[in-house]
Amino acid sequence: MSESRWKKFYQAVRNVPRGRVASYGQIAELAGFEGHARQVGYALHALPANSGVPWHRVVNAKGEISPRSAGDSHELQRMLLEAEGVKFDGKGRVERRYFIHSKT
DNA sequence: AGCGTGACGCAGG
């Protein structure tokens, strides 16, 4: 199945340290599939809740929690991130410095 | 086998 492709994404997500976030694009890049950010989103959507993958550390390039087509997981995501010390600005965006590539 | 869809990203205006 194409699940093996998704496993690369999941593996990349596991590499995101606690208290940090990465964009879908960064995950795709780290997994060796640069430009496939959309597929990362698809893979995470198909991810079982108890997979052990820190999916909540993945946000879009704007630093915003991507809106779901359904479900309430975006609320849970913000909760989990804040629990790790990640802060949001007034517009609900994660500050740049929390991104794994950010030097500050 | 074709068409629309989506947890995205980037370039332009």
Added chain:
DNA sequence: ACCTGCGCCACGC
């Protein structure tokens, strides 16, 4: 800094 349009590509119908 914000909004819009186009590109990407696997999945489901």
